[in-house]
Amino acid sequence: xxxxxxxxxxxxLFTVFTLGECRYEPNWQSIDSRPLPSWYDESKIGIFIHWxxxxxxxxxxxxxxxxxxxxxxxxxxxxxxxxNYRPGFTYADFAPHFTAEFFSPYRWADIFQASxxxxxxxxxxxxxxxxxxxxxxxxxxxxMDVGPRRDIVGELxxxxxxxxxxxxxxYHSLFEWFNPLFNADKANKFKTQDFVTHKTGPELYELVNKxxxxxxxxxxxxxxxxxxxxxxxxxxxxxxxxxxxTVVTNDRWGSDTGxxxxxxxTCSDRYNPGFLQKHKWxxxxxxxxxxxxxxREAVLADYMTMKELTKTLAETISCGGNMxxxxxxxxxxxxxxxxxxxxxxxxxxxKVNGEAVYSSKPWSHQNDTVTxxxxxxxxxxxxxxxxxxxxxxxxxxxxxxxxxLDAPRVTKQTNVTLLGYPKPLTYMPNPTGSxxxxxxxxxxxxxxxxxxAWIFKMTNLAN
Numbered sequence: 001x002x003x004x005x006x007x008x009x010x011x012x013l014f015t016v017f018t019l020g021e022c023r024y025e026p027n028w029q030s031i032d033s034r035p036l037p038s039w040y041d042e043s044k045i046g047i048f049i050h051w052x053x054x055x056x057x058x059x060x061x062x063x064x065x066x067x068x069x070x071x072x073x074x075x076x077x078x079x080x081x082x083x084n085y086r087p088g089f090t091y092a093d094f095a096p097h098f099t100a101e102f103f104s105p106y107r108w109a110d111i112f113q114a115s116x117x118x119x120x121x122x123x124x125x126x127x128x129x130x131x132x133x134x135x136x137x138x139x140x141x142x143x144m145d146v147g148p149r150r151d152i153v154g155e156l157x158x159x160x161x162x163x164x165x166x167x168x169x170x171y172h173s174l175f176e177w178f179n180p181l182f183n184a185d186k187a188n189k190f191k192t193q194d195f196v197t198h199k200t201g202p203e204l205y206e207l208v209n210k211x212x213x214x215x216x217x218x219x220x221x222x223x224x225x226x227x228x229x230x231x232x233x234x235x236x237x238x239x240x241x242x243x244x245x246t247v248v249t250n251d252r253w254g255s256d257t258g259x260x261x262x263x264x265x266t267c268s269d270r271y272n273p274g275f276l277q278k279h280k281w282x283x284x285x286x287x288x289x290x291x292x293x294x295x296r297e298a299v300l301a302d303y304m305t306m307k308e309l310t311k312t313l314a315e316t317i318s319c320g321g322n323m324x325x326x327x328x329x330x331x332x333x334x335x336x337x338x339x340x341x342x343x344x345x346x347x348x349x350x351k352v353n354g355e356a357v358y359s360s361k362p363w364s365h366q367n368d369t370v371t372x373x374x375x376x377x378x379x380x381x382x383x384x385x386x387x388x389x390x391x392x393x394x395x396x397x398x399x400x401x402x403x404x405l406d407a408p409r410v411t412k413q414t415n416v417t418l419l420g421y422p423k424p425l426t427y428m429p430n431p432t433g434s435x436x437x438x439x440x441x442x443x444x445x446x447x448x449x450x451x452x453a454w455i456f457k458m459t460n461l462a463n
Contacts, residue, residue, distance in 0.1 A: 024238045026231040028261045034238055036263055036280055039167065040215075040248045042359040043118030044317055045350075047343070048171070048284055048326035049108075050123045050292040053130045053147070055331040056094040062293035062328075065091045065128050066177050095130065098147035103333025105159035111335055112166060115343035116350030118358070119167035120160055121217045121324060124153050124207060129176035133210070137202040148333075157211050169215025169248070170207055174200050174228055176220075190227040204233055212242050218252045218262075225254025225261070234262075250282070264322070272312065276319050276362050283316045284324040287342055294328035294336070303338055306345050307395075310453040311373070314393035317357060318366045318375040352420040352450045355379075356391035356457070363390055363407075364463065370406035370435065372396075391419075392456040398440050406435040409462035417457045420449020425456075 024030045054062040059080055067074040068081060069091065081089065112120055125131045125138075133153035134144035143152045153170065160168045176182055181195035207213060216237070221228060230253035238244055251262035259267040265281040272283045286292050287304050295302075304312075309325070316323045325346075327339040350357060360377035368374035373395035380388050392405060408414075416425045416438055426439045438456060 024235050026235040028225075028231060028257075031231055031234050031238070032261055034263075037246050037248055039246070040119075040264065040322070041280060043167070044322055044357050044360070045115075045117045045313070045346075046119040046121055046169075046215075046282075046322065046324040047112045047115060047117045048121050048123075048286075048292075048324045049329065050126065050326060051152070051329045052123060052126050052132065052293070053091070053094050053098050053128055054126065054293045055329065056097045058294045058296045058331065060297075061291035061295060062126060064293075070177065091128070092141075095141075095146045098130075098143075098331050100143075100148035100150060100152070100331075100333040103148065103150070103152070103155075103329075105155045106163055108156065108329075108335060109159040109163045109166075111340050111343055112160070113164040114347045115325075116347040116354060117166065117325070117343075119169060119215060120156075121169040121171050121215055122153065122156055124170040124172050125203065126171075127173045127175065127177050127220050129173075129179055131203065133207070135203055135206055137199050137206065153207070153211055157213075167214040168211075169217060170211065170213045171217040171219060172200075172204060172207060173220035174218060174253075175222055176200075185227070186223075190223045193227060193229070196227065196229055201229060201233070205236075208237065208241050208243060208247075214243065214246055214248065216247060216249045218250060221252055221254045221257070223254065224256045228254050230254055230257070272315060272321075273319060274315060276366055277321065280320065280322075282322045282324055283312065284326065285312065286326040286328075287339055288326075288328065292326050292328060294330050300338070304342065306342065306349070306452045309342065309346060310349060310393075311395050313357070314375040314395065314453060317360060318362055318377055318393070320362045349450050349452060353453075353455045355419060356393070356455045360391065365407040368392070368405055368407050371404055374405065376407065387459050388461075390458045390461055392458070394454045394456060397454060401440050403438040403440055403456070404430065404435060405438065405456075406430075406433070407463075408436050408458055409434065410436045410458075411460055411462050413460040415459045418449065419455045419457055421447070 024034060050062055054064050057064050060067060060077055064077060067077040124133060129141055131138040131142040133151050135142050140146060143150055157168050160166050179195060179199065181199055185192050185195050225231065234249065237247060249263040251257055251259060251265045253262055259265050265279050266284060270285050288295055288298050289302055289304060313323050327335055329335050356377055360379045363376040363378040365376050375393040377391045378388060390408060410427065410429055416427050418425060428437050430437050
């Protein structure tokens with residue numbers, strides 16, 4: 001399949017040179033041949049935002065409605081409703097309480113900018129079907145007709161683009177748990193497409209034409225891509241849409257596409273393979289380890305620590321991935337302090353260490369073979385003096401005065417520094433084997449450049 005896509009890509013390049021533009025056909029061979037816009041790989045870090053009617057009960061997670069009224073109800077969720085809400089209360093009754101009175105898109109934008117992230121993916125519609133914009137295909141079940149009475153997607157898009165240098169993207173669920181049109185198509189074994197024709201398809205075109213997102217993050221696809229008309233939509237997106245040259249997509253376009261087709265691969269939630277991948281991929285994860293949406297019953301131990309976050313970042317980008325970090329706002333539009341703190345802490349860490357993150361590439365070694373919890377990236381300079389820099393992400397500060405690394409091969413011209421520390425470090429080749437022994441200076445507490453993880457930069461290596 002990779003060879004076929006490569007051939008299709010060459011044919012497309014030939015078309016560009018001869019006719020002036022590349023046209024993608026509505027089939028996976030052609031769609032998969034499209035090069036991924038370079039901005040995405042260079043960005044490395046994004047922010048995911050799950051916000052919707054599920055943020056009102058804010059209990060268990062964003063699948064609350066399904067747990068309550070799905071084919072196999074979850075007893076704890078059923079009891080929660082019986083204990084806290086009147087008889088006859090429906091899920092639609094939650095919508096007026098999705099009030100968003102504290103939603104300040106420019107404050108959100110400031111937090112995301114401070115995090116060091118380079119792009120945002122906002123949930124425009126989750127599996128509950130409620131659209132966070134006034135969709136013509138979702139009458140009376142959207143953020144303008146009920147609840148906030150605001151165009152949430154539009155306001156956040158404007159704030160991100162007017163006050164930051166981040167890219168703006170949208171998540172969109174193809175299916176909806178309880179939509180009668182979808183369930184009728186399902187009952188017909190997906191031989192009919194009324195739901196796609198009248199609901200989810202029009203939403204996708206509407207989102208692209210109205211908001212011009214840089215990312216379409218598709219999800220929720222319990223039928224194959226032919227039912228969803230996925231290749232037809234993607235061919236239009238890449239050929240004729242207002243974002244055809246810059247837009248990036250993922251791989252969730254049908255039950256037959258995950259980790260196989262599309263732009264970057266997500267494969268599964270929290271995908272983190274731990275070894276180099278041949279195709280660009282993304283690790284989407286949650287700061288609240290148990291939920292994508294806001295959860296009132298969460299305790300402090302449920303949230304990722306900065307140590308865990310920097311570890312995951314190092315593991316992800318060393319193996320060629322991007323990291324998409326999720327926060328879940330409250331029903332009234334607040335990003336709670338624990339989420340804001342983590343994001344601002346990450347941004348402070350990246351101010352010291354971003355050189356090793358943004359626009360980096362995987363090295364020949366992803367992690368060290370001798371010293372545990374060490375991961376590598378590399379970067380080639382684009383201006384004089386031209387050189388290759390290797391970055392070692394050291395997740396545990398050395399206990400002694402020596403940091404031993406097995407992967408790097410030093411030369412007489414090798415330079416070693418600690419990002420954020422002003423003085424060069426001394427080193428020697430490992431006298432008993434391969435690698436390098438780096439002398440760790442006595443650094444005062446107030447001189448330590450950062451916390452959580454430390455990055456050693458090496459230039460002029462032999463490998």
